[in-house]
Amino acid sequence: MKVTNVEIKKVEKENSRMKGIASISIDDCLAIHNIRIIEGSKGLFIAMPSRKTEEGKYVDLVHPINSDTRKLFEDEIMAKYNEL
Numbered sequence: 001m002k003v004t005n006v007e008i009k010k011v012e013k014e015n016s017r018m019k020g021i022a023s024i025s026i027d028d029c030l031a032i033h034n035i036r037i038i039e040g041s042k043g044l045f046i047a048m049p050s051r052k053t054e055e056g057k058y059v060d061l062v063h064p065i066n067s068d069t070r071k072l073f074e075d076e077i078m079a080k081y082n083e084l
Contacts, residue, residue, distance in 0.1 A: 003072060004028045006080040008037070019044065022077045032062055035073070037081055044081070046074050 005025035011018050020037035034049040048063045064070040 001069070001072070002027055003076040006076050008077070008080050008084060010081075010084055020081055022046070022081070024073060024076065035077065037077065044078060046070075046077055 003024050003026060005023075005028075007023045008020050009022075010020045017039045018036055019039050022035040022037060023031060023033045024035065025031050032049065036047040038045055038047050049061045050058045051061060052058055064073060
C-alpha cells in the first residue's frame with residue numbers, strides 16, 4: 001500500500017485545536033477525506049473521519065486497522081502539513 005497523494009487545508013482559527021484538514025489517496029484507487037490534524041498535549045496528531053451517533057458518541061467512518069498503517073498515514077500527512 002502506498003499513499004499516492006496528500007492534500008492539506010490549514011485551519012487558522014484562534015484558540016482552535018484543529019490545525020488542518022487532510023485528504024489522502026491510496027494507490028491512486030481510494031480517497032479518504034476529512035482527516036483532522038489536531039494539536040494535542042504531546043504535539044500534532046491525526047483524527048480519522050467520524051460522525052456523531054444519535055446517542056452523542058463519535059464513531060470513526062474509516063480507520064487504520066494496525067499501528068503501521070496509522071503511522072504511514074500520519075507521517076505522510078505531517079510531512080505535507082510541515083511543507084505549508
